[in-house]
Amino acid sequence: MAQMTQDEVFAKVRRVVAEVFKVEESRISLETKFIDDLKAESLDIITLLMEFEEAFDKTIPDEDAEKLLSVQDAVNYVIALEENTPQV
Amino acid sequence: MRNRVVITGWGVISAIGQNPDEFWKNCLGAKTRVERIPEHWFYYGDFHSQILSPLPAIDYSSYGIGRIEEKQLDTTSLIAIACSFQALDSAGLKCTTLDRKRNTYFISSIDKDRTGVFIGTGIGGLSTFASCYSYQVLLRQKEKLVRAIGQLGDHPVQETLKQVHDRMLHPRRFNPFAVAMTMPNACSANVGIKFNLCGSNNSYSAACASGTVAIGYGFKAVRAGELDAALVGGVECLRDDYGAVFTGFDAVRALATDNDNPDKANRPFDKDRTGFLFSEGGGAVLVIESLEHAQKRGARIYGEIIGYSQTCDGFNIMMMEGGGTQITRMLQLAFADAGISAGEIDYINAHGTGTRLNDETETAVIEQVFGKNVLINSTKSLIGHTLGASGAIEALVTALSILHKTTHVCRNLDHPMKDLNFVTKVASYPIRTGLSQSFGFGGHDAVIILREYR
Numbered sequence: 001m002a003q004m005t006q007d008e009v010f011a012k013v014r015r016v017v018a019e020v021f022k023v024e025e026s027r028i029s030l031e032t033k034f035i036d037d038l039k040a041e042s043l044d045i046i047t048l049l050m051e052f053e054e055a056f057d058k059t060i061p062d063e064d065a066e067k068l069l070s071v072q073d074a075v076n077y078v079i080a081l082e083e084n085t086p087q088v
Numbered sequence: 089m090r091n092r093v094v095i096t097g098w099g100v101i102s103a104i105g106q107n108p109d110e111f112w113k114n115c116l117g118a119k120t121r122v123e124r125i126p127e128h129w130f131y132y133g134d135f136h137s138q139i140l141s142p143l144p145a146i147d148y149s150s151y152g153i154g155r156i157e158e159k160q161l162d163t164t165s166l167i168a169i170a171c172s173f174q175a176l177d178s179a180g181l182k183c184t185t186l187d188r189k190r191n192t193y194f195i196s197s198i199d200k201d202r203t204g205v206f207i208g209t210g211i212g213g214l215s216t217f218a219s220c221y222s223y224q225v226l227l228r229q230k231e232k233l234v235r236a237i238g239q240l241g242d243h244p245v246q247e248t249l250k251q252v253h254d255r256m257l258h259p260r261r262f263n264p265f266a267v268a269m270t271m272p273n274a275c276s277a278n279v280g281i282k283f284n285l286c287g288s289n290n291s292y293s294a295a296c297a298s299g300t301v302a303i304g305y306g307f308k309a310v311r312a313g314e315l316d317a318a319l320v321g322g323v324e325c326l327r328d329d330y331g332a333v334f335t336g337f338d339a340v341r342a343l344a345t346d347n348d349n350p351d352k353a354n355r356p357f358d359k360d361r362t363g364f365l366f367s368e369g370g371g372a373v374l375v376i377e378s379l380e381h382a383q384k385r386g387a388r389i390y391g392e393i394i395g396y397s398q399t400c401d402g403f404n405i406m407m408m409e410g411g412g413t414q415i416t417r418m419l420q421l422a423f424a425d426a427g428i429s430a431g432e433i434d435y436i437n438a439h440g441t442g443t444r445l446n447d448e449t450e451t452a453v454i455e456q457v458f459g460k461n462v463l464i465n466s467t468k469s470l471i472g473h474t475l476g477a478s479g480a481i482e483a484l485v486t487a488l489s490i491l492h493k494t495t496h497v498c499r500n501l502d503h504p505m506k507d508l509n510f511v512t513k514v515a516s517y518p519i520r521t522g523l524s525q526s527f528g529f530g531g532h533d534a535v536i537i538l539r540e541y542r
Contacts, residue, residue, distance in 0.1 A: 006228050019154070019155075019156060019157060022189045043265075046264045047156060047160070050159075050261060050264070051156065053261065054260075055261075057504075062264075079170060
């Protein structure tokens with residue numbers, strides 16, 4: 001399977017974020033910050049992680065939550081995960 | 089202060105109906121739902137009973153519960169919320185969005201601080217605990233096993249190890265909401281959160297009497313004027329991947345064993361009964377309120393709760409006291425609480441499990457206290473035993489029987505164990521006052537008395 005482009009990853013991340021925070025996708029950009037802009041609580045971050053895992057079929061260690069402060073962080077993180085996953 | 093307490097709304101999830109209309113129609117049609125236990129359970133054990141009544145798939149999105157929220161609530165809480173939505177809707181209590189992100193509501197026509205939640209459950213979020221436990225125990229061992237299988241090459245034992253690996257079932261992830269999902273009090277707490285109800289909020293655990301006890305305590309709080317209204321009921325979910333909960337009841341020979349005759353195996357009060365039909369779960373919730381409160385808001389009144397009592401056998405953790413002393417005392421206390429005599433009871437929704445001792449003791453007490461004329465049925469003859477939910481579902485049946493002046497048959501009662509007035513056909517019955525009684529492991533005995541509203 002080919003690796004996803006940055007645009008494809010962003011579209012998927014945005015869909016997940018919109019569902020978790022119950023906001024319109026159009027309100028979410030790469031600059032959107034989970035805590036500052038979306039008023040995320042700790043349980044929201046945990047939920048976000050679970051949903052990213054499911055959406056991208058990857059395991060994300062809980063401690064990596066600290067690295068994911070914005071949509072851009074999430075996109076970069078997923079792309080890095082994809083690059084480190086052997087392609088079949 | 090002693091308010092009259094009336095029922096103004098109801099909701100139900102069961103094997104034979106996912107709303108009160110469908111459920112009642114199927115009750116009167118003597119519908120049941122029995123299946124063989126999942127085939128893969130035989131990888132893990134042997135079973136005396138090999139049938140159960142499955143909980144059908146429930147579309148929680150029809151209750152506004154999204155995909156993510158569903159994963160963060162145990163099935164018991166989901167059932168409690170679904171039944172509450174139905175009950176509030178039938179009570180004419182409109183739910184308005186309070187917080188879109190949290191997906192919560194408020195009910196503007198009631199005082200949230202004077203509305204409580206009382207939900208019974210036998211084992212709460214056990215199915216969540218079981219799946220998280222499987223993950224914790226198995227994940228790393230399975231990873232080791234995979235490595236070992238890889239190292240074995242074409243060794244003859246490889247196939248067996250692969251099978252062992254594949255039969256070690258667990259979810260993809262440890263659910264970080266495990267504690268909040270497992271705790272039994274989540275059943276009532278989640279209803280309070282969902283509808284922003286801030287009065288007394290309790291989950292009651294009294295095994296198979298849980299639903300009746302919860303309704304009883306809600307009734308007492310409204311009657312005493314501590315609350316205007318309450319959501320009361322019971323819920324249960326007894327699913328797990330390995331059939332371990334089922335085994336718990338099977339091991340003590342509590343379950344029906346006529347496996348070759350699944351449609352007839354469940355036969356409370358029959359001479360040939362062999363145990364109860366294990367149900368995967370369900371629930372029922374009633375809206376109760378003081379008569380004054382209901383009248384003030386112009387609510388439709390379905391019936392009245394007039395008495396409640398509870399005793400304990402103080403005898404044995406699993407076996408009921410065969411003399412039925414505390415069941416008899418429970419009934420006398422309930423009559424006193426309701427201000428009626430035994431002769432005024434027209435209908436009994438019995439505990440009626442189909443186990444040898446329960447039915448023997450229960451019918452002996454009924455005959456002694458009521459004589460031979462009182463109408464008797466067992467809702468468990470249709471839906472099996474939903475444990476902590478059973479008292480609430482049976483209270484609903486009692487209320488429906490009083491309202492409609494008819495009730496369902498005792499299914500599969502071909503050879504009644506005693507000459508009592510068991511319901512054998514659906515007909516018009518002059519039911520004005522009825523009771524629903526429940527007995528639970530631990531020796532919990534509880535009963536509520538309902539009457540038509542006049």
